[in-house]
Amino acid sequence: DIQMTQSPSSLSASVGDRVTITCQASQDISKNLNWYQQIPGKAPKLLIFDASKLETEVPSRFTGSGSGTEFTFTISSLQPEDIATYFCQQHDTLPFTFGGGTKVEIK
Amino acid sequence: QVQLVQSGAEVKKPGASVKVSCKTSGYTFTDYYIHWVRQAPGQGLEWMGWVNPDSGGTRYTQKFQGRVTMTRDTSSRTAYMEVTRLRSDDTAVFYCARNLIGYGAFDLWGQGTVVTVSS
Numbered sequence: 001d002i003q004m005t006q007s008p009s010s011l012s013a014s015v016g017d018r019v020t021i022t023c024q025a026s027q028d029i030s031k032n033l034n035w036y037q038q039i040p041g042k043a044p045k046l047l048i049f050d051a052s053k054l055e056t057e058v059p060s061r062f063t064g065s066g067s068g069t070e071f072t073f074t075i076s077s078l079q080p081e082d083i084a085t086y087f088c089q090q091h092d093t094l095p096f097t098f099g100g101g102t103k104v105e106i107k
Numbered sequence: 108q109v110q111l112v113q114s115g116a117e118v119k120k121p122g123a124s125v126k127v128s129c130k131t132s133g134y135t136f137t138d139y140y141i142h143w144v145r146q147a148p149g150q151g152l153e154w155m156g157w158v159n160p161d162s163g164g165t166r167y168t169q170k171f172q173g174r175v176t177m178t179r180d181t182s183s184r185t186a187y188m189e190v191t192r193l194r195s196d197d198t199a200v201f202y203c204a205r206n207l208i209g210y211g212a213f214d215l216w217g218q219g220t221v222v223t224v225s226s
Contacts, residue, residue, distance in 0.1 A: 034212045036152075043202055043219050044144075044152065049212035087152055091211025095168040096142075096154040 006099030023088035032092035109133035111217035129203035141186040
């Protein structure tokens with residue numbers, strides 16, 4: 001199975017800060033990488049698909065980049081409503097696998 | 108309205124079975140696979156498998172092979188996931204999610220079903 005390693009596992013930042021999360025795949029997955037946001041008590045929500053494509057109606061402050069084994073997810077200006085856990089997920093090879101998650105909190 | 112609505116919370120004893128439903132609406136049922144994802148308390152997301160609503164074909168991750176069955180009913184536009192021989196470490200929230208056939212992103216999720224396994 002492809003292992004997805006996310007870092008950091010948690011972070012604390014101020015409103016307006018730029019936040020960056022990385023996801024590393026254990027083998028080349030091209031651009032077959034998605035990012036999800038999970039607010040506590042809610043189902044995950046798709047934000048970015050195929051590494052860098054913004055899902056419909058998702059604010060443009062969320063961006064993704066990368067290919068191969070190294071990927072980055074960025075919130076350009078952290079907002080209070082962005083408090084959540086963020087997960088990467090590869091869809092290159094079955095079984096689909098997720099990163100361990102990054103919990104984002106407000107400082 | 109495009110949505111996936113799951114059945115309610117369940118409490119089961121070890122060794123029992125549970126069947127969770129995922130009722131879809133607002134889109135062409137057969138255009139999207141239905142996947143099931145498990146999330147243990149305080150833990151991450153774990154993909155379990157999918158069912159093809161058109162053919163009924165399934166694919167399960169090896170961890171759940173032999174203990175999970177995914178089915179669908181096209182007349183009611185509902186997908187089902189049954190887990191047998193429940194253990195206490197199966198206590199989790201189970202989500203259904205869809206992906207457009209040919210694409211890899213889960214663009215719509217159910218609200219989740221809490222399954223508690225306890226003696």
